[in-house]
Amino acid sequence: MADLEDFRAETRAWLEANCPPEMREPVKDEEDVYWGGRNASFKSDAQKAWFEACVAKGYTVPSWPKEYGGAGLAPAEAKVLREEMARINARSPLHSFGIWMLGPALLKFGTEQQKLHFLNQIARGEIRWCQGYSEPGSGSDLVSLQTYGADEGDHWVVNGQKIWTSYADKCDWIFCLVRTDKENKYQGITFMLFDMETPGVTTKPIKLISGNSPFCETFFDDVKVPKSYGEGIPGQVGEVNRGWDVAKYLLGHEREMISGAGNADRLTTIGAAMTRQGGEIDPVLRAQLALFDVDALAYTAMGEKFLDEIKVGKAHPAQPNMMKYAGTELNKRRHELMMAAGGSRALEWDSEETRGGTPARSWLRTKANSIEGGTSEVMLNVIAKRILDLPGA
Amino acid sequence: MPLYHDDDQAMLADTAGQFMAEEGAIAKQLRHWRDIGCKDGFGHGLWKQFGEMGFAGMLVSEEDGGLGMGHVEAGIVLEEIGRNLTPSPFLISSVMAATALGKGSADLRGRWLPGLVTGDSVFAVAVDEGIKHNPQNIATRAERSGNGFRLSGAKTFVVQGASADMVVVAARTSGADDDDAGVTLFAVPKDAAGMTQDPVRLVDSSIATHMKLDGVELDGDAVIGEVDGGREVLNAMLNAGRVGAAAEAVGVARGSMDMTVDYLKQRKQFGRLIGEFQALQHRAAHLYSEVEIARAAVIKAQQLLDAGSDKAELMVSVAKAKAGQAAGLAVREGVQMHGGIGMTDEYDIGLFMKRDRALAEFLGDANYHANRVAVLSGY
Numbered sequence: 001m002a003d004l005e006d007f008r009a010e011t012r013a014w015l016e017a018n019c020p021p022e023m024r025e026p027v028k029d030e031e032d033v034y035w036g037g038r039n040a041s042f043k044s045d046a047q048k049a050w051f052e053a054c055v056a057k058g059y060t061v062p063s064w065p066k067e068y069g070g071a072g073l074a075p076a077e078a079k080v081l082r083e084e085m086a087r088i089n090a091r092s093p094l095h096s097f098g099i100w101m102l103g104p105a106l107l108k109f110g111t112e113q114q115k116l117h118f119l120n121q122i123a124r125g126e127i128r129w130c131q132g133y134s135e136p137g138s139g140s141d142l143v144s145l146q147t148y149g150a151d152e153g154d155h156w157v158v159n160g161q162k163i164w165t166s167y168a169d170k171c172d173w174i175f176c177l178v179r180t181d182k183e184n185k186y187q188g189i190t191f192m193l194f195d196m197e198t199p200g201v202t203t204k205p206i207k208l209i210s211g212n213s214p215f216c217e218t219f220f221d222d223v224k225v226p227k228s229y230g231e232g233i234p235g236q237v238g239e240v241n242r243g244w245d246v247a248k249y250l251l252g253h254e255r256e257m258i259s260g261a262g263n264a265d266r267l268t269t270i271g272a273a274m275t276r277q278g279g280e281i282d283p284v285l286r287a288q289l290a291l292f293d294v295d296a297l298a299y300t301a302m303g304e305k306f307l308d309e310i311k312v313g314k315a316h317p318a319q320p321n322m323m324k325y326a327g328t329e330l331n332k333r334r335h336e337l338m339m340a341a342g343g344s345r346a347l348e349w350d351s352e353e354t355r356g357g358t359p360a361r362s363w364l365r366t367k368a369n370s371i372e373g374g375t376s377e378v379m380l381n382v383i384a385k386r387i388l389d390l391p392g393a
Numbered sequence: 394m395p396l397y398h399d400d401d402q403a404m405l406a407d408t409a410g411q412f413m414a415e416e417g418a419i420a421k422q423l424r425h426w427r428d429i430g431c432k433d434g435f436g437h438g439l440w441k442q443f444g445e446m447g448f449a450g451m452l453v454s455e456e457d458g459g460l461g462m463g464h465v466e467a468g469i470v471l472e473e474i475g476r477n478l479t480p481s482p483f484l485i486s487s488v489m490a491a492t493a494l495g496k497g498s499a500d501l502r503g504r505w506l507p508g509l510v511t512g513d514s515v516f517a518v519a520v521d522e523g524i525k526h527n528p529q530n531i532a533t534r535a536e537r538s539g540n541g542f543r544l545s546g547a548k549t550f551v552v553q554g555a556s557a558d559m560v561v562v563a564a565r566t567s568g569a570d571d572d573d574a575g576v577t578l579f580a581v582p583k584d585a586a587g588m589t590q591d592p593v594r595l596v597d598s599s600i601a602t603h604m605k606l607d608g609v610e611l612d613g614d615a616v617i618g619e620v621d622g623g624r625e626v627l628n629a630m631l632n633a634g635r636v637g638a639a640a641e642a643v644g645v646a647r648g649s650m651d652m653t654v655d656y657l658k659q660r661k662q663f664g665r666l667i668g669e670f671q672a673l674q675h676r677a678a679h680l681y682s683e684v685e686i687a688r689a690a691v692i693k694a695q696q697l698l699d700a701g702s703d704k705a706e707l708m709v710s711v712a713k714a715k716a717g718q719a720a721g722l723a724v725r726e727g728v729q730m731h732g733g734i735g736m737t738d739e740y741d742i743g744l745f746m747k748r749d750r751a752l753a754e755f756l757g758d759a760n761y762h763a764n765r766v767a768v769l770s771g772y
Contacts, residue, residue: 305397
């Protein structure tokens with residue numbers, strides 16, 4: 001414990017010296033978030049300095065091993081770092097699907113050379129990754145996906161279409177589920193990695209009800225995907241035709257991430273803030289805010305318990321599904337109440353006072369929470385079968 | 394501190410779980426005492442066993458002959474009590490009264506705690522004066538009288554009051570009915586002249602009394618804590634009871650849910666197990682999620698209370714509200730998913746519904762505690 005307190009003191013001093021004051025302000029818009037990648041640019045010198053300091057220290061991926069660009073922190077140390085960053089409201093230096101999704105898949109299923117090559121790129125924010133999972137005909141029933149990669153010896157030729165590809169128009173590379181065996185549903189999918197600049201890849205942003213376009217349709221038209229990127233660096237993660245194992249593992253991660261577990265700022269109480277906005281608060285609305293705050297605080301405790309249990313292997317393997325279900329439903333309710341408390345001001349779509357319609361756009365955005373990464377209904381199916389062991393298909 | 398039980402606590406959970414499933418089982422305790430019309434609503438033999446197991450005095454300090462454990466440990470026992478619907482003085486005597494007495498003088502502790510530790514004594518608490526929990530309002534008066542006090546007033550919902558050797562009574566020694574200051578707690582022996590109790594059987598087969606205090610004369614040494622400064626002791630006692638009731642409610646919820654999920658795997662209609670129907674699967678899965686979250690909130694509140702954190706107050710109310718809602722959902726879904734058989738007295742699921750109703754009301758329901766969360770959060 002003494003070591004941990006030393007580490008806390010060191011971390012506090014390092015943050016004090018390296019995290020500029022601007023990087024301790026709340027994120028105001030999309031440009032305040034740094035995603036890295038080949039076409040990235042920094043919004044400010046402070047953003048650049050903070051990012052570079054974190055890369056040098058391994059703090060873009062604190063718990064990854066040092067040889068892959070991380071800081072090699074033990075879980076208890078990583079928790080201290082999170083706490084110390086939260087204490088000064090430090091922004092995340094790098095947002096990245098490489099960190100959140102591909103990284104964990106490579107750490108579990110990748111070859112040593114793949115890890116050295118790709119993980120270091122991710123840690124340094126050099127390559128911005130997107131995820132090619134859903135297809136127009138394969139949403140909840142993801143395993144029915146049809147995008148096909150024909151085996152052409154040293155490469156595949158991929159044809160098909162993906163949808164809901166987050167930021168595909170801004171990303172450099174994609175990790176993509178591709179069918180490589182039409183006869184075998186579960187053991188006929190390969191988890192491929194390829195460059196979005198490869199000829200035949202096109203993207204088309206989808207305008208959402210929030211007015212934003214974070215997702216794209218992605219088309220593959222005779223895309224040549226190499227089977228190898230060098231000695232010991234295959235073009236797929238895991239074995240050929242065994243990509244579904246990787247995909248399932250990653251979905252667990254994704255659900256955990258969307259659930260907001262351990263993400264204290266996302267599901268904090270709202271009653272006090274909403275009632276401070278001015279004007280009379282209706283007693284019925286106040287009651288709803290209070291009941292929400294009970295649920296939000298209880299869920300925050302659940303998030304803490306879930307993360308504690310994961311660390312020691314006590315959590316049920318299907319528990320991320322429960323967290324995703326409860327967390328997303330709660331977040332939707334949160335934004336409904338914020339709209340109700342916000343009144344006519346919250347309806348404004350592009351005013352300065354609402355920072356470009358943030359309340360309304362965020363409210364609409366949350367409706368996707370219980371759809372993306374597995375719908376609430378799919379989560380309930382999984383809980384019923386894998387946790388409660390209820391019968392049937 | 395991680396939000397799961399450490400090895401010692403896991404061992405306690407095994408011990409308490411096994412003990413309650415065998416000795417505290419529904420047929421052996423709740424139904425037995427109910428069906429013979431027992432005036433206490435619980436068994437003194439089992440309470441002695443609580444003493445032998447070390448449960449009865451688990452929150453009493455080692456100095457006073459107890460085990461000096463905390464609310465996490467008491468909650469482990471209470472969850473098993475809830476799961477088995479075991480009628481017992483544990484929550485009120487070992488958690489609430491013990492918390493109050495722990496803040497009392499050495500004389501008071503010496504007089505009452507040894508009997509609690511062995512499971513010989515039973516205590517009650519008399520706080521509420523109306524039909525809803527409202528401890529802010531204490532109208533019962535305690536006037537100075539010689540070297541002591543003279544208590545007059547009326548109390549409601551004094552659970553196990555007629556079985557108690559001593560009742561912790563909250564009374565007003567000064568100020569207006571809803572003042573924070575001016576409250577004093579008294580340890581009133583059962584034979585105190587002027588204290589009368591009218592017992593009523595409640596929906597869950599527990600017995601509570603309407604209490605009258607008609608000029609009850611007490612020595613000054615019956616005061617628990619400071620004269621006029623009893624609010625602090627009262628709050629500590631109430632918070633201990635609330636987090637304890639929340640833990641028991643989680644046990645009720647889990648017992649009810651387990652029984653219901655088992656039923657879904659046995660009952661056939663339309664040629665299929667009813668657990669195959671997605672309409673029921675989704676409701677069962679939602680219930681699981683709510684019960685898990687409630688349990689996390691309760692453990693968090695127990696830990697904060699044990700650590701003396703200033704966030705404990707808020708989290709105790711979160712825990713009581715959330716556990717009440719989750720248990721309410723568990724028993725309602727339980728009865729509905731059991732169908733007609735769930736309405737019969739022969740089947741246990743209805744007993745869970747009755748116990749949940751009483752626990753939900755005890756020390757403030759979900760609405761009371763949601764309001765308290767709002768007030769403590771500043772709105």
